[in-house]
Amino acid sequence: MGNVVLVTGVGRHLGSRFARVIRDQPGVDHVVGVDVQPPSQPIEGAAPYSFVSADIRRPVVARVIAEHGVTTVVHLNVSTTTLGSTSRGAVKETNVIGTMQLLAAVQKAPSVSRLVVKSTTSVYGSAPRDPAVFHERMQPKVLPSGGFAKDAVEVEGYVRGFSRRRPDVAVGVLRFANILGPDADTPLNEYFALPVLPTVLGFDPRLQFVHEDDAVEVLRLAALEPRRGTTNSGTFNVAGDGVMLLSQAARRLGKPTLPMLLQAVSFMAGLARQARMLDFSPEQLRLLTHGRVVDTTLLRETFGYTPAYSTEQALACLGAVQGPGLLPPARVAAWTDRVASTLPVTIERTRG
């Protein structure tokens, strides 16, 4: 039996993109996608592909692994939202109980030799009393108290337990910063699609983005044998180079910001969540208050991957897809240029 890759969360955007990429990899003989719903777009590729409509919270996943002789498990079903339901309870169930069931099944499967888990940098939380830049080994002063971040902390805890019990399995945990992309279904993507961005008055968070293409590429490298001189088991922060402020990102996108008191923003976020207009969780709000920056030295030097898109470029891609906002930078620049051009002296300008 060759290399059989099981992908959970294949019904989601990132999962289906990854499944498509991994089908075309040489040495991959079979790809099994697992989710409650099939992806909206068919998964095309070279290697045979089968979709199993299963809930990973049920023990059925163990049978799937045994049946196909799975060798690599890529667990992408750790998300802020679940398909078809926005209730927090269901999300937590899928994230935590789903991971427990999956890990239990993998532990009993001798064929599995590699496990890749998608995690998030929100395991570091967002707090004013934390160091400015998080390294993989750092513990935050305040652990996330709830929401998706807490799920991710728990999931990582179970994964650590698993790797102690099955030391023969190479385990890679990828902590992704905010994933942005033309069709990514991440909360920050939705936030930046708003015409006017509500922000927290008196706070300007530092943000890091990772482009969807980079996210898929990192997952691909993690799911395959490590290249020479690199290792892909361990915990890695994944983020584009550079840091941006929220105000700066808003100006680049041409979005006006609406600074509001923290209480007002959280009230509105609560309303939007109730009305299911926008999934804007309290921890997302904490990110947009205090920000978070992670160190990616380990990704570049040990994992051996440098993201193709920097934080700025990832945002620029999003901006290109969204189209100009209400205050496009080009128009704002034209105003100041107009004034400058009427000055009596000619001034050398860096950009026309």
Added chain:
Amino acid sequence: MSSARERTWREERDAKVIPITKRRGVPAARPPQAEDQPPRAGTPGSEGGVAEAVAQAVGNALAGPLGGVAGKVLGDGWERRTANGLGFLRRRLTGDYRIDEFGFDQELTEQVFLSLMRPLADKYFRVEVRGAENLPAKGGALVVANHSGVLPLDALMTQVAIHDHAQRHLRMLAADLVFVLPVVNELARKAGHTLACNEDAQRLLENGEIVGVWPEGFKGIGKPFADRYKLQRFGRGGFVSSALRAGVPIVPCSIVGAEETYPMIGNAKTLARLLGLPYVPITPTFPWLGPLGALPLPTKWVIQFGEPIPTDAYPPEAADDPMLMFNLTDQVRETIQHTLYRMLVQRRSVFF
């Protein structure tokens, strides 16, 4: 400049041939230096027309009759300065600037923060800087200074002094209270300050930055006037181990004059507890004179940078030797204390 405004208004009225329901904010006509907030929301279609008309009007006004007036009022070279200001405004409004991973915005710091603080340093406190040659021209260094004067003005003045006399940016380690307060945290991050913790200090030092630390913390800044120029306990000496791990020299810095800016004769402890602040000062003028009492006294300042204490002779594991840490901390403390006494003896008067 009232005629300019009048003219602007007239031009705007003329421009209102396009039906406009509401007009809010005139981004292009705002003063260039004070700009930091992103432009506010406006009606998309009409905003551009009006703003462009205003931009045109301002430009025409400056090019035409107002040019001569502006030349007289603002002095020679006003066109160039206006053009630079417009270029700056353009970059700010379009988000075309970079920040580092700590949130340090070099352009904003140089153009706005330092220009605002420079008159305070040069004209008000008449800061005399000695021993600036003890600061390295490149590479990391840890500046350790005495803290005093209720508000951390001494830290801000040191930042100006190091920028103007050593052409380096001082990256300060600030108390966690700074990063909890709205607005203050945002400004502090943009000015290059970060939380006083070992991780951040070491990261900055390894990046080759000059890091400033005031190890007395609130004990120093909030001590009664009777204890002036008596150094308080130097925290836990964590700064020494950071410097030692990074192998950078420690530059002791003694500041004279800051103690007398706000002579603290009392501390409203109950009020401080209520407000969650470390102290609420009572000075001869505050709170009796209201906001006027919050003005610092115009004392004459001297900032003396002492001989650097090298740490590169120690192996990195020496940072885990508590005895060595205590000795080094004490050496730094004694150096600053003795320099302070010497400077006080030489001082002619508090105000001259």
